[in-house]
Structure formats: structure tokens, C-alpha cells
Amino acid sequence: MEQIIYPLIGGVIIGLASTVMLGGIGKISGISGIYSGLFNKIEKEDLWKYLFVLGLLLGGGFMYLIAPQFFQYQANFSYTQAIVAGLLVGYGTRLGSGCTSGHGVCGLPRLSARSLVATLTFMGAGIITVFIKGIL
Numbered sequence: 001m002e003q004i005i006y007p008l009i010g011g012v013i014i015g016l017a018s019t020v021m022l023g024g025i026g027k028i029s030g031i032s033g034i035y036s037g038l039f040n041k042i043e044k045e046d047l048w049k050y051l052f053v054l055g056l057l058l059g060g061g062f063m064y065l066i067a068p069q070f071f072q073y074q075a076n077f078s079y080t081q082a083i084v085a086g087l088l089v090g091y092g093t094r095l096g097s098g099c100t101s102g103h104g105v106c107g108l109p110r111l112s113a114r115s116l117v118a119t120l121t122f123m124g125a126g127i128i129t130v131f132i133k134g135i136l
Contacts, residue, residue, distance in 0.1 A: 006070075018105050030102025031056075032093045096121070 018029045034049050093099045096118045107115020
């Protein structure tokens with residue numbers, strides 16, 4: 001039952017947080033856009049980006065302290081594969097003008113056609129990758 005409830009609770013929290021952020025300060029909680037903005041010239045109006053990323057890091061650290069079992073998993077890939085995958089994801093994020101969280105969680109509820117196409121592309125590529133990986 002935990003395998004169903006925890007992801008559901010997490011999804012609801014992410015959706016509520018995105019809604020509160022958009023309604024509260026008028027900003028979209030697309031992680032790649034926020035993160036890439038940290039590497040621009042530091043401006044006072046960008047303080048929220050630093051606080052947002054700090055909150056993500058502190059939230060993950062807090063979760064590790066209270067529920068370390070959520071962080072116990074076996075990775076079936078090498079460091080080289082992880083680095084290549086990370087670079088490909090970063091490239092795809094730039095190419096798609098946003099990441100899955102930005103398009104799927106923030107763009108679709110705003111009825112963005114671009115986000116719909118991007119999310120369908122992300123999902124399609126993921127499904128094809130899993131299929132190919134399964135037959136190899």
C-alpha cells in the first residue's frame with residue numbers, strides 16, 4: 001500500500017506547491033529554469049530562486065534524516081552512464097525549453113500547447129527507451 005500512497009501524497013504536495021508559488025508570487029516552479037537562473041548575474045529580485053533551491057536541498061536532507069529508507073536503492077548503472085545520462089537530460093532540457101517538471105506540472109495546468117507537446121515527447125521517449133532497454 002505504501003508503494004501507492006507515498007507517490008500519490010508526493011504528487012499532491014508538488015501540485016499544491018506549484019499552485020501556491022504561481023498564485024503567491026506569480027512564478028512558475030520549473031526547476032531547470034530556476035536552476036539555470038542561478039548562474040546569471042546576481043540580482044536582488046532573484047533571491048527567491050536561491051531560496052527555492054536551498055529549500056529543495058534542505059527538504060531532501062530533512063527527509064533523509066527522518067526516513068532514510070526512501071534513499072536505499074540499488075543503482076544498476078556506472079558513473080559514466082550516469083554522467084552521460086545527466087548531460088543528455090541537460091541538453092534535452094535546453095532543447096525543449098524546460099524540464100518535465102516545468103512542462104508537466106506547471107505548463108499543462110496552464111493549458112500550454114508547447115508543454116503538451118513537450119510532455120508527450122518526454123513520455124514517448126521514455127516509453128521507447130524502456131521498451132528498447134527491455135529487449136536488449
